[in-house]
Amino acid sequence: MSDQSAQRGSEVEQARRLFVLMEGDTFVVADAYGDMGGQDDGLFHNDTRIVSRYRFTVAGKRPALLSASVSQDNVYFTSHQTNQPLPRLGESTTPEGVIHIERKRFIWKGYVHERILLANYSDQPTEVPLGLQFGADFRDMFEVRGQQRAHRGAQEHTQMAERSVTLRYLGLDEQQRRAAISFSEQPVELSEQGAHFRVALEGRGSWELYIDIGPEPVQSSRSRYRQAAAQARRSMRKRQRRGAQVKASGRLFQAWLEKSRADLALLTAELPTGPYPYAGVPWYSTPFGRDAIITAHQVLWLNPELARGVLSYLAQHQAHETSSFRDAEPGKIMHETRKGEMSVLNELPFGRYYGGVDTTPLFIMLAGAYIRRTGDVAFINEIWAALQNAIHWVEGNAERNAQGFISYARAEASGLANQGWKDSHDSIFHADGRTPEGPISLVEVQGYAYRAYLSMAELAEWRGESDKATHWRQRAEQLREAVEKHFWLEGRQFYALALDGHGESCAVRASNAGHLLFTGLPQPERGQAVAQQLLSRAFNSGWGVRTLVPEAVRFNPMSYHNGSVWPHDVALCAAGMARYGEREGVVRLLGNMFEAAAHFGMRLPELFCGFERAPGEAPIAYPVACLPQAWAAGSVFMLLQACLGVEIDGHAKRVVITQPRLPLGIDRIQLRQLRLGDQSVDLVFQRLGERVVAFVEGHSAVRVDIRL
Incomplete structure (x- = not known):
């Protein structure tokens, strides 16, 4: 197998992985590119898939995938990609792998916030045609899981604006469900199936696009993205x-x-x-x-x-x-x-x-x-x-x-x-x-x-x-x-x-x-x-x-x-x-x-x-x-x-530790700020040879009984 074929095979395998973000009653499941294809993936809110198709292309093709991950705190999904050869301003071709594409997204208060960042590492300017294809089937979660329905509601007329598209569905329950996709830049073409942009990217230059997906159109911008990101991270830190x-x-x-x-x-x-x-x-x-x-x-x-x-x-x-x-x-x-x-x-x-x-x-x-x-x-x-x-x-x-x-x-x-x-x-x-x-x-x-x-x-x-x-x-x-x-x-x-x-x-x-x-x-x-x-x-x-x-x-x-x-x-x-x-x-x-x-x-x-x-x-x-x-x-x-072997009696403000053991390969574990009412205690479990000992670190009014 050639190196190029092996690389493509690895890229396909990585792209099959699904990545999850969630906040409240909204979650998104997408592949390593950040795309959704309408199978087991999509953007869901209140048990309804409000976006079933969402695909990003460069010059009509998927970029080459470099890596994808969710941050350790589960707030951000990030996908790193690079260009296939692109036609430059002139007759020659932009080499493969000189434009870095970063897609970064998170969810906050019912909206997906996404930033697409292009960085040109070539000295030469180039025009980058970008496309976003999207669609919404508004299927119930049980339909996505395979349940058949005799009747469904109706897709309603799509609302169009200069920088947004709102897809709408009226269910048999008389509830209207919406997916509004808003852009920080005005597309050169915009329809209910997708948006297209032509980016004039200078040599060593960069460009960014902000996208918001939620129930209503919004004014997408860098400041909106950053403000929502700060709130999402604060909320996650508080929960953790x-x-x-x-x-x-x-x-x-x-x-x-x-x-x-x-x-x-x-x-x-x-x-x-x-x-x-x-x-x-x-x-x-x-x-x-x-x-x-x-x-x-x-x-x-x-x-x-x-x-x-x-x-x-x-x-x-x-x-x-x-x-x-x-x-x-x-x-x-x-x-x-x-x-x-x-x-x-x-x-x-x-x-x-x-x-x-x-x-x-x-x-x-x-x-x-x-x-x-x-x-x-x-x-x-x-x-x-x-x-x-x-x-x-x-x-x-x-x-x-x-x-x-x-x-x-x-x-x-x-x-x-x-x-x-x-x-x-x-x-x-x-x-x-x-x-x-x-x-x-x-x-x-x-x-x-x-x-x-x-x-x-x-x-x-x-x-x-x-x-x-x-x-x-x-x-x-x-x-x-x-x-x-x-x-x-x-x-x-x-x-x-x-x-x-x-x-x-x-x-x-x-x-x-x-x-x-x-x-x-x-x-x-x-x-x-x-x-x-x-x-x-x-x-x-x-x-x-x-x-x-x-x-x-x-x-x-x-x-x-x-x-x-x-x-x-x-x-x-x-x-x-x-x-x-x-x-x-x-x-x-x-x-x-x-x-x-x-x-x-x-x-x-x-x-x-x-x-x-x-x-x-x-x-x-x-x-x-x-x-x-x-x-x-x-x-x-x-x-x-x-x-x-930890048991806690909150009424007596007492911790009982019985015959403690440590996991294999772990020599020390600390429990910090173990609270009992308005008191707290810090505990340490330490391996000493064949034995595991436990003791209180610092001073605490909490009673600790250790039964080795």
Whole structure:
């Protein structure tokens, strides 16, 4: 292969990468050039793709790609390109590679702000013909994902001005959606399909164009770009500074921590109820219940403000009526909400959908963990009615089952067939491959309900309601005994994945049992037996815990839920292992995740394939995984807490550190400004030979108990 062919091949491969920017309810997915082609990419706002096609050309061709990246803080996307040969003012040709083209963009307050900068490194002047082709299909997010619609709204007349084009669409919901594209320079040609410029570029000269894309035309300019950029960076810095800071001695490990924190900041929207992490880009850039609760739990020890924002939002959006279409019942906590045309029209139930059996007990679990972390009784009192409604739903659901288990069965065919975190249609099955009949009781959901009962008992005690506390403790113990009796597979020394509507076990070994450890339900010897199996080769691919063992009849390492590796799942399993004293295994899993992150650009995807790790090879990507994904980004912090053995009692203003471990290759970790109410403490974990010691740095009124 020639050098030129190899270069072109590398350029094509790099161009296939997709890059994401997001701010609030607006996000853009584009290739390495910064272009969008109308496949899985585009500019989206409120679950609608408002720009589907956006392509930049020089003399009718794509420039040559040099590099592309998103800044470490996730604010800027930058693509560096250079020219193909261009006709000069005269008869000869401008050499290739003498004009540098930089495309730089960010999002702020619903607008994409872009700057295109040309710099001529030749002594000769040249005329550069530039083109921008654009279009808007205004497709709902579910259409982009492949959903078919019998009818759509209508494209309306395009509004034209000297320096702007406004594309318009009137949906069947009577909402007008717009994409206005504004330019700082007047194009020589402008239409509803594109804009063309002729740039007279002097030798050693430069030229710049500013573009704004949003709901209304604006006066694009350098000053507008710079002012918005400053605001966007300030906002991102503020979000990233929330909570305690973690500093590690290893440069690459620190890069993973910083990228994970930046991804969480990117995905966190500032809602009236407080900060809320959207699930992931591109498919889940919206409030989800389960994802947000688990993400908040992952970072609770460092940043309890996120948990407060999640609890507040979900309390406000709790179900108060029964709807089979939305799988809603009074007291249930929201699974998902959408703002697109199809959801507004009820073509799909996801405008506000409650089809998650686990979200309600998880909500209560998070409230209990939040008050232990903060001692914030006043906030719990604010949402106490929502918590009572939630536990009443849990108890009401349990009463439908002879053993008191929490179960699900979708009410209508439009809803989700499976309603735990593994919600794909084929993820729950019997050992022989049969699909179980409902209602289905998932093993991890029983753990969540057990912990929810205990959390309500604790919260009731804080409020001085001892009778209620006693009642919920009894419910917790009854459920624990029933799980141990009906889910435990003695021959396999493991818990069944689920029970079907007839009480028959889905005798499948799945990672769901690791979540049960996280809740603390299993008796010690069983918990330890499960932990050892989760660390065995059957589960651990070498990159992390797989969702399913290879012996399972539906095992497929390339599937969504039946054999893949999900970082958040690994983190919950690891936190469960730590609860049962398995510290060294947690260190191994953290090492697995770190090594995987290094292959994915220090950013863990939503999931990746569960193939066995091979020497010298990278983990295999799952092609359509969300990246970034909130609970994948938060996983490192839950894994690290499990390693360090840190527990925080906000009421007593006390930190307990039990048998701390450091990640492999890391000799020192500092926790700075770990806040407990109005006090804070700085902690250091240091490797000394074979031991890890922990100590307080500086002076603090916070009590720290260290149990080595």
